[in-house]
Amino acid sequence: MRIAANILGSFALVLAVLGVFLPLLPTTPFLLLASACYARGSPRLHLWLRNHPVFGKYLRDFEDGRGIPLRGKILALVMMWTSMLYSIWKVTLAVKFVLAAIACAVTVYLLRLPTTPREPKDPA
Helix, strand or coil: CHHHHHHHHHHHHHHHHHHHHCCCCCCHHHHHHHHHHHHHHCHHHHHHHHCCCCCHHHHHHHHCCCCECHHHHHHHHHHHHHHHHHHHHHCCHHHHHHHHHHHHHHHHHHHHCCECCCCCCCCC
């Protein structure tokens, strides 16, 4: 089971990194999946991911219950709704309702998450 969790975590991490560069591939869900898999499969990999210079702070804030930055919420909602509206425009009627329901549920979830406070700028 640990090996499967590590393999799935590594696959999710690759998708998360690709999501940084590909606009329709989300980064955050894959990053959270990688973290959850590593937490179950390898404490060493989980610790490495939590301390990663790029992803670590966001992951620690989310996992420790501090939420996500306001900029992240806005960006996630704008990107999601843009892609969802395009998808809704292109699919059949039955699928339109499913996509709209998913988008609404994700919006409610994101808006209910705590927003991390802005860090004060260093005056130096």
